[in-house]
Amino acid sequence: MTVDVILPCLNEEAALAWVLERMPGGFRPIVVDNGSTDRSPQIAAELGAEVVREPVRGFGSACHAGLLAASAEVVCFMDADASLDPGQLSRVTAPVVDGSSDLVLGRRVPSEAGAWPAHARLGNAVLAGSLRRHTGAPLHDLGPMRAARREALLALGLADRRFGYPLEMVLRAAAAGWRIGEVEVDYLPRKGRSKVTGTLRGTLTAISDMRRVMAEVRAG
Template identity: 65%
Template structure:
C-alpha cells in the first residue's frame, strides 16, 4: 500500500528504508534536494514514522515483511524516476550530498555510484561496524575485482538497470548483492565519499555486535 502527497514525476527518487525513525525523519526530509522525491518505506514502525513522513510531504510505502532488503526493494518498485538513490533514514547521512553523488550516473559516466562513509566525529562509526565493513570490502574485491572501501549506504543508479539485476536478497545482503550483480553485469562502479554523522536513535544493524554479525552473515551468504 502506498500513500503520497506528490503527483508530478521528478528527475530522481530517493528511497529511505524506515523502521522507527520518527526522531530523525524531520531532519532527513528537510534536506532532500529539489528535484528528488523522497520515498519513505515503512518497515513496520510503531512510533508513527509513516504518518509523520506523510505529513512532511514524503511518498510513503508500507512493506510489512521485515528486512532491510525488503524495504529497499519495495522502494525501488515504487520508484518512477530514471535515477534512484538509496540512503539510510537515521540522519547519519545528509541528503544534500545527493546531487554530487548522483552526478556521474546522471552524466552517463558511471552506472553505479557508492558513497563511502567519512566519520565526522568519534563514535559515529563503531569499531565493530568498521571492522565488519572492512572484511566485507576485502571479500567483495576478491569476488568481483571492484576495489571498494565501503559498501556505500548512499548509492545511485538508474531504475531500469537496477530492476534488470533481479535482486533477491531481502535482508542485510541486499546492498552487497547489488554490487556483485552489477559487477558481474559489467557496470562501471565508482566510489565517492560523504560525511557520516552519529545516527539519531539506536541502530538496528551496526549499533550492536549482534546486529553487525547478522549483517556480515547475510552478506557472506551473498558472496557464496
C-alpha cells in the same frame, strides 16, 4: 532530472524530520515503512514524502519495495536515521546522470569520533576487501548511500530481502560489467539506536547475511 530517493524506515521518528527537511530540490523522497510502531509514517506523510508500506520485515524487502514504487530514471538509496546528509546526494547521482558510472556508492567518512563504531567499521572493511578481490570493484565501503538507473537495477533480478541486498546489488552489477564508482560522503552520528551498527549482534547478523549472499552469487 528528478531523482527518487528510497528511504527504508523502521521506527525513525527521531530522525525523519531532519532528513526530509534537508532533501534537495529535484530529489523526491520515498519512505518505505517496514512495520514501524512509532510515528514514522505520519511524519513522512506530513513532510510531503511518498509513503510505501512494506509488511515483510527485512532491509532488502524495504529497499526493493521502494525500487518498485519509484518512477524516476535514476534512483538513490540512503538510510533514514540522519547518519547521512541528503544535501550530499548529488555527489553520488552526478556520475550516474552524466553517464560516467552505472552504480555509485558513497564512501563514508566519519564526521566525529563515535559516528562509526569500531566493530561495524571493521566488519565493513573485511567485506569490502573481499568484494574488491572477487569482483575488481574499486570499493572501500559498502555504503548505504548509492545511486543507479532504476530499470537497470530491476534487470539485475536482486533476490535477497535481508541485509545482503546492498552486497548483492554490487556483486550482480559487477558480474554484469557495470562501471562501479565511489565518492566520499560525511558519516554522522545517527539519531536513535541502529538496528545494525548499534549492536555487535546486529553487525554480526548483517555480516552473516552478506557472506551468504556472496557465496550464493559466486556459486550461481
